[in-house]
Amino acid sequence: MTPQQIELVKATVPVLRENGVALTSYFYNRMLGNNPDLKETFNMGHQRSGAQAQALAGAVLAYAENIEDPSVLLPVVELIAHKHVSLNIKAPDYSIVGENLLHSISEVLNISMDDPLIEAWAAAYGQLADLFIATEKAIYDQHEQTKGSWLGWRNFKIAKKVVESDEITSFYLAPVDGGPLPKYEAGQYISVRVFIPELNLRQPRQYTLSTCPQADYLRISVKREDQKGDMVPGWVSNTLHSLPEGSEIEVSAPTGNFYLIDPNKRNVFISGGVGLTPMVAMLNQLVTLDMPQPVTFIHACRSKQVHAMKQHIHELKAKYPRLHTVTAYEFPHASDKLGEDYxxxxxxxxxxxxxxxxxxxxxxxxCGPMPFMAAQHKALVARGIPAENIHSEAFGTGGVRH
Known part of the structure; x- marks a missing residue:
């Protein structure tokens, strides 16, 4: 980018702060209207709620604010790149996005496509797209080199469903082709794609793998969402709950950059609600290594009725004296026993x-909802825990990763 183009992009920062969501909402409507097949790649629930437009507006603003040194955004780029790979987004898709983004800027701001501002944003977008494409290529290459891994979507059947609590059910997924499965890092996730009758579309969502690598299945543990007023419940999560054993779904290969870093170090796991799924996976990985160091497992949920995998943790605690647990129930029932259940x-x-x-x-x-995460991070820093030792993963409804 030329210095003049950089200045032009920086000059749009006030406009993006004021009207960024209007711009990105227009962009999504334009792109999905022109390319309806992309509706099976994007989260249409987030489209309807406006969450996706808000997220993109924030990302575009952050990029414009850091246009002189985009390298500060690399951690975010890596996070998003893993999600893009899980959705099988490839280099040609960036051309579609770029074309619609530039036309949206032109149409919303009522300026010609020949305007220097459009040229500046074309250069800026090209720079960002190249960064994403390179980052994603490295992840795709890693999948190609990993035994048992795959690119794109692979058919799996629901081999078994296990009810873990009043809200959460575990799904044991076996590859229809009977082929091998890859070794992945405990804490990583897969994308699952199912047909949603209400939308007449297939829809993808990301779910954490809730146990360490197994030879013949992947496991996810999904929270069922109840209707709350006019709010549409989780389409994919609730569809999964409705599917019987033996049903086939589409699955992407395990990916993600939130995982157990050092099994030989002291590790502390803090989760809220369905956010315990990556923590159980990491804990199970430590069990395979005979738990080399003491582990603290802290979990918060509403009550015993929604406390998933409680028995599994209890059995591990009885077997491994190095495992220390702390449980908080926000609204314990009268039958919940203090000192035993929580x-x-x-x-x-x-x-x-x-x-x-x-x-x-x-x-x-x-791991857990955003307010929970913020509160625990603040509390840890207040207790003297170095911020660089704190690793987090935010969950939305149903155990869906953000």
Missing amino acids: DFAGRLDLSIIDRALLPENADYYL
Whole structure:
């Protein structure tokens, strides 16, 4: 990009702050109208709620604000690149996005496609697209080199369903072709694609693999969503719950950059609700290594009725004295037993947890809803835990990753 183009892009920052969501909403309507096949790639629930337009507006603004040094955005680029790979997004797709984005800027701002601002944003978008394409190529190459992995979508059948709580069910997924499965990092995820009758479309969603690598199945643990007022419940999550054993779905290969970094280090897992799924996967990986270091497993949920995998954790704790657990029930039922089912009533408060369970030299893994994550991160920093030791993954409804 030329210095003049950089200045032109920077000059659009105030406009993006004020009207970014209007621009990205227009862009999505334009692109999906011109390319309806892409509706099976994008989350139409987030399209209807406006969440996707808001997220893109924030991303475009961040890019414009850092146009002189886009390298500061590399961690975010890597995060998004893994999701793009899980959705089988390829280099030609960036041309479609770019064309519609530039025309949207032209049409929303009522300027000619020959305007220098459009030329500047074309250069900016090309620079960003090249960054994503290169990052994603490295991930695709890794899949091609990993035994048992695959590119694109692969048919799996629901071999078994196991009810884990009143809301969460585990799905054991076996490849229809009977071929091998890859070894993946505990904490990574897959994309699942199913047909949604209400939309007359296939829709993808990302779900964490809820156990460490197994020879003949992948496992996800999905929360069923109830209708809340006019809010549309999770289309994919609820469709999965309705499918019987033996049903076939489409699955992408395991990917993602949130996973257990060092099994030989002290590790602390802190989860809220269905956010415990990557934590159970990481814990199960440590079990395969005979739990080399003490582990703290902290979980918060509403009550025993929605406490998934409680028995599994209880059995591991009985077998491994190095495993220390803390459970908080926000709304314990009268039948829930303090000291047996849970340790604290109310919201999780790390300030009252024994300091020995939260060592400064440990790696910390957080997963759950955004407000939960923010509260726990703040509490850990207040207790002297270095921010660089805190790793987080945000979940939305149904265990869907953001």
